[in-house]
Amino acid sequence: MTVLLTGAAGRIGAALADRLPVLGWALRPFDRVPTDRGFVGDITSRADLDAAMDGVTAVVHLAGQPTEAPWPVVRDANIEGTFQVFEAARRHGVARVVYASSNHATGFTPVVPALPADAPARPDTLYGVSKVFGEALGRYYADRYGIRVACVRIGTFAPTPPDIRALSTWLSPGDCARLVDACLQAPDLTYALVWGVSANRRRTWSLDEARALGYEPQDDAEVYADQVPAGETFESDGYVGGGFTSAGFGIDEVAARA
Numbered sequence: 001m002t003v004l005l006t007g008a009a010g011r012i013g014a015a016l017a018d019r020l021p022v023l024g025w026a027l028r029p030f031d032r033v034p035t036d037r038g039f040v041g042d043i044t045s046r047a048d049l050d051a052a053m054d055g056v057t058a059v060v061h062l063a064g065q066p067t068e069a070p071w072p073v074v075r076d077a078n079i080e081g082t083f084q085v086f087e088a089a090r091r092h093g094v095a096r097v098v099y100a101s102s103n104h105a106t107g108f109t110p111v112v113p114a115l116p117a118d119a120p121a122r123p124d125t126l127y128g129v130s131k132v133f134g135e136a137l138g139r140y141y142a143d144r145y146g147i148r149v150a151c152v153r154i155g156t157f158a159p160t161p162p163d164i165r166a167l168s169t170w171l172s173p174g175d176c177a178r179l180v181d182a183c184l185q186a187p188d189l190t191y192a193l194v195w196g197v198s199a200n201r202r203r204t205w206s207l208d209e210a211r212a213l214g215y216e217p218q219d220d221a222e223v224y225a226d227q228v229p230a231g232e233t234f235e236s237d238g239y240v241g242g243g244f245t246s247a248g249f250g251i252d253e254v255a256a257r258a
Contacts, residue, residue, distance in 0.1 A: 007063030019177035043081035049088035058096040078130035104128035107241020117209040124241035142191035150183035154196035161221040168202040172219035186213035
């Protein structure tokens with residue numbers, strides 16, 4: 001099976017490009033910048049996607065604006081771009097799409113134990129809104145066209161947990177590859193929302209939905225707990241989205257920093 005990996009030059013994309021072939025997947029990288037044996041193109045371009053999508057059996061869609069930004073940036077990359085990716089998948093008869101959503105799709109949800117992966121949308125930013133859009137678009141393409149879609153609400157992706165919050169929300173590069181591999185293989189997948197998180201001792205997000213697809217995480221952020229700076233505590237720590245729920249991420253504040 002050939003898997004189109006959009007955003008292959010990004011942090012998560014590069015980690016998956018290294019690991020998914022080891023798990024048996026033939027990758028076709030796609031990014032706006034050159035990658036090893038990859039396609040150079042833009043996800044908002046139908047022509048670029050058609051050229052890259054030919055002969056593909058699955059898509060792992062990571063490309064887009066990776067954090068909060070002014071609306072035109074988020075809109076073009078994460079709304080229009082994601083639509084074009086799903087449309088190209090439909091045109092080319094692609095059977096499965098793994099979509100990189102985010103915990104910020106439900107950022108204003110209070111932190112509680114074992115929060116289900118299908119917790120209702122409560123986006124904390126316009127970036128989060130765009131990820132909710134992608135999840136809804138995936139639901140549409142699953143129901144209307146029968147594409148098997150897994151939406152991964154990614155936590156804190158990093159080589160090691162960078163702060164105290166990440167001791168709960170960390171997704172290791174190895175577990176990220178294991179989760180995507182499970183989403184690509186799961187025989188009973190129709191449409192699923194899953195948390196992108198490792199088996200962290202302090203985790204508050206449920207792994208039940210991801211494990212139902214065959215995901216078995218192997219890493220625990222607690223191994224790095226003594227290396228994480230103590231830091232301050234904030235009111236925003238009580239929400240899934242952490243600091244993205246703070247006043248500094250309002251529309252006007254983000255525009256002023258741009």
